Amino acid sequence: MLETQSIEIVISDVKMPGMDGIDLLKTIKTRYPDCEVILLTGHANASDGVSGIKEGAFDYLSKPIALDHLINKIRQAQEKIIRKTEKEKEAAFKETIKQKMVATERLASLGTLSAGVAHEINNPLAIINEACGWMKTILSKENMQNIPRKSDLDKALNKIETSINRARQITHQLLQFSRKPESLIADVNIEGLVSDTIQLLQKEISLKEIHISVEQTSPLQPIGSDPAQIRQILLNLLTNAIHASHVQGSISVLISPENKGVRIEIKDTGEGIPEENLDKVFEPFYTTKAPGQGTGLGLFVIKGIVERLKGTILLASQFGKGTVISVYLPCQFESKGEKNVYHTH
Numbered sequence: 001m002l003e004t005q006s007i008e009i010v011i012s013d014v015k016m017p018g019m020d021g022i023d024l025l026k027t028i029k030t031r032y033p034d035c036e037v038i039l040l041t042g043h044a045n046a047s048d049g050v051s052g053i054k055e056g057a058f059d060y061l062s063k064p065i066a067l068d069h070l071i072n073k074i075r076q077a078q079e080k081i082i083r084k085t086e087k088e089k090e091a092a093f094k095e096t097i098k099q100k101m102v103a104t105e106r107l108a109s110l111g112t113l114s115a116g117v118a119h120e121i122n123n124p125l126a127i128i129n130e131a132c133g134w135m136k137t138i139l140s141k142e143n144m145q146n147i148p149r150k151s152d153l154d155k156a157l158n159k160i161e162t163s164i165n166r167a168r169q170i171t172h173q174l175l176q177f178s179r180k181p182e183s184l185i186a187d188v189n190i191e192g193l194v195s196d197t198i199q200l201l202q203k204e205i206s207l208k209e210i211h212i213s214v215e216q217t218s219p220l221q222p223i224g225s226d227p228a229q230i231r232q233i234l235l236n237l238l239t240n241a242i243h244a245s246h247v248q249g250s251i252s253v254l255i256s257p258e259n260k261g262v263r264i265e266i267k268d269t270g271e272g273i274p275e276e277n278l279d280k281v282f283e284p285f286y287t288t289k290a291p292g293q294g295t296g297l298g299l300f301v302i303k304g305i306v307e308r309l310k311g312t313i314l315l316a317s318q319f320g321k322g323t324v325i326s327v328y329l330p331c332q333f334e335s336k337g338e339k340n341v342y343h344t345h
């Protein structure tokens with residue numbers, strides 16, 4: 001019975017043919033440690049009960065058994081089981097909280113660590129880059145054109161160069177993420193920033209023949225915020241939208257005032273994100289791009305920036321149809337017209 005169904009409490013005789021109650025108890029305790037056993041001992045055999053308790057029985061009752069005694073014992077055993085499961089639940093809860101705290105701390109220390117690492121890596125990168133450039137110059141000289149395996153050397157140097165650029169991209173992103181919020185708060189002209197950013201990405205947009213539109217629901221007051229950080233947000237989001245878009249796809253940017261702040265919505269009709277990956281996209285280093293194509297830090301960095309600017313970011317996506325990202329940024333101060341640049345610490 002124990003093998004086929006889950007049994008919480010077993011009531012067993014001690015004297016039995018074949019396997020006796022104590023052996024049965026031992027077997028139960030090794031195979032089903034959570035099962036409680038109440039032994040029923042013969043009138044003159046209290047010592048059986050004692051050895052039963054030593055082997056882990058919940059308790060024993062001597063025959064003849066009064067029914068209310070037995071029922072009471074069963075209740076007590078049941079309470080013990082309930083207390084134990086509660087304790088286990090509590091322990092499991094504590095463990096999840098602990099893990100969450102560890103994850104949060106890891107993220108916090110990632111900031112400090114990454115700034116240090118990024119900085120340390122930038123120097124050797126610069127040296128490798130310079131040396132690579134130098135080798136390229138040498139190889140481009142006329143007397144070098146006929147050396148053996150020249151094209152292999154050229155290819156290898158190009159690979160080095162591409163990898164340097166990728167490593168630089170990562171250090172740049174990491175530095176962005178860990179930058180202390182000693183940001184500059186100024187009157188920000190959102191439409192201006194949007195069109196600047198689109199301008200910056202024009203080459204990629206034209207290459208894929210993407211149609212991009214910017215719409216504004218009503219006239220927008222400049223908002224007090226950090227222009228450099230907002231530019232970073234727009235750049236990362238628009239880049240993602242461009243990468244996700246198919247050739248001749250379309251991207252629309254909607255700007256609308258909201259609660260003295262602004263909401264910026266970037267919508268693409270690209271490949272979309274499968275539902276099971278939706279909560280992963282903001283994780284550091286999560287990327288679906290081919291190796292060397294993305295760092296997986298874009299959205300992670302943005303999330304950090306939006307939080308620092310006390311805004312919110314929402315993402316909705318349908319796999320195969322497209323993605324909308326909506327960022328709300330509040331006004332950090334109300335412009336009075338006289339002074340329009342503030343430093344925050």
Ligand SMILES: Nc1ncnc2c1ncn2[C@@H]1O[C@H](COP(=O)(O)OP(=O)(O)OP(=O)(O)O)[C@@H](O)[C@H]1O
Nearest residue numbers: 240241244272281287288294295296297298299323
């Ligand atoms: N607009 C989008 N449409 C579809 N998928 C997206 C979109 N934006 C982000 N993603 C998915 O989320 C992943 C993480 O995005 P994130 O910007 O953090 O990194 P990345 O774009 O892969 O790398 P990087 O930003 O360094 O180029 C992407 O690899 C992609 O799978």
Ligand SMILES: [Mg+2]
Nearest residue numbers: 236240298299
């Ligand atoms: Mg990206």
